Amino acid sequence: MRRWIVGLLVVLMIAASGCVRGKNRYQAEFLSLFDTVTMIVGYAENEQEFTELAKEIKKKLTEYHQLYDIYNNYEGINNLKTINDNAGKAPVKVDERLLSLIKFAKQQYYATNGKINIAFGPVLAIWHDYRTRGIENPEEAELPPRKLLLNAAQHTDIEGVIINEEASTVFLKDPQMRLDVGAVAKGYAVERVVQELESQGVTSLILSVGGNVRTIGGKPGKRGTEPWRIGIKNPDEDSPDTELCSIAVTDQSVVSSGSYERYYTVDGIRYHHIIDPRTLMPAAYVTSVTIVCQDSGLADVLSTAVFNMPYEEGRAFIEGIDGVEALWVTNTGQVRYTDGFKKMMVNDKK
Numbered sequence: 001m002r003r004w005i006v007g008l009l010v011v012l013m014i015a016a017s018g019c020v021r022g023k024n025r026y027q028a029e030f031l032s033l034f035d036t037v038t039m040i041v042g043y044a045e046n047e048q049e050f051t052e053l054a055k056e057i058k059k060k061l062t063e064y065h066q067l068y069d070i071y072n073n074y075e076g077i078n079n080l081k082t083i084n085d086n087a088g089k090a091p092v093k094v095d096e097r098l099l100s101l102i103k104f105a106k107q108q109y110y111a112t113n114g115k116i117n118i119a120f121g122p123v124l125a126i127w128h129d130y131r132t133r134g135i136e137n138p139e140e141a142e143l144p145p146r147k148l149l150l151n152a153a154q155h156t157d158i159e160g161v162i163i164n165e166e167a168s169t170v171f172l173k174d175p176q177m178r179l180d181v182g183a184v185a186k187g188y189a190v191e192r193v194v195q196e197l198e199s200q201g202v203t204s205l206i207l208s209v210g211g212n213v214r215t216i217g218g219k220p221g222k223r224g225t226e227p228w229r230i231g232i233k234n235p236d237e238d239s240p241d242t243e244l245c246s247i248a249v250t251d252q253s254v255v256s257s258g259s260y261e262r263y264y265t266v267d268g269i270r271y272h273h274i275i276d277p278r279t280l281m282p283a284a285y286v287t288s289v290t291i292v293c294q295d296s297g298l299a300d301v302l303s304t305a306v307f308n309m310p311y312e313e314g315r316a317f318i319e320g321i322d323g324v325e326a327l328w329v330t331n332t333g334q335v336r337y338t339d340g341f342k343k344m345m346v347n348d349k350k
Helices: 047-067 078-087 096-111 118-136 146-153 185-199 296-307 311-319 339-344
Strands: 005-006 024-030 039-043 161-163 167-174 205-209 212-216 219-221 224-226 228-233 243-249 253-257 263-266 268-271 285-294 323-332 335-337
Touching: 005 039, 024 047, 047 096, 047 185, 078 167, 096 118, 096 161, 096 167, 096 296, 118 146, 118 263, 146 339, 185 253, 185 296, 185 339, 212 228, 212 296, 219 268, 224 339, 228 253, 243 323, 243 339, 253 296, 285 296, 285 311, 285 339, 296 311, 296 323, 323 339
Parallel strands: 005 228
Antiparallel strands: 024 039, 039 205, 161 167, 205 212, 212 253, 219 224, 228 243, 253 285, 263 268, 285 323, 323 335
């Protein structure tokens, strides 16, 4: 049996379509949203039924993609770019789906002791520009000047993100502040879409957006409903094993953060894209973190937040949250996990 591989570098391997109790297994994928691969796996009585569902999911995700975009404008839509463009100028009236994301992200700033900060955009933009140039011209790759990062960090105060719920507006007090929701947007959008699907009666599905995997129910089996099996990517590119392990989940989200995908190299050293707010440099505590919990938005937040913590701090943090389990790969290659995560692991290699 082939399994889902979860990680920042997503490889989704789906078993061939088969018939279980009158329903066939189908798969759809597309590349146009959130700058990543979206994949849908589910069961339906026929291809048309599944195709219509996949089209509906794509439509919903497209709306979230446009609202959460920081790079592009869309006619008739006030999105994150609109908010950033009006920093220090005027409040921007926004859709409830964007307002709720920003509210959620602000709450998570305090819940994670600042490890997740959507106002961190000025620093992330500098790293994005240097990483992009370094990838395009490896011979000229360089690190951002420390002074430039420190100056940008002066414009990342979350208290400067002013939400007026009654007026449905968002205002950035600091003209140099910029929002970046990369640590939460995909997971939050996935969770909102899944909640809509569940309200419509969908009972068995996997939705993955760039490795933010959310399962609805389990999968139909010969003996009733069975858990979905999801493989956890091995961050060691030199290992012959692509998976660290696989886990069995039902109605859960599985999200990984790691240092092994988006990076560039300067003087032989890799610099990845997850920036530690304390050091303003790529976090160097662990190699990867995988989070399992029901809410995909929370899983997205926690995978990045815990990646920005030393292992001991991260473990204590996770063990203080009900319903959340985690796996770590340390910088020395050790695999560690919470007791609840261990219970989800399956041993067969079929």
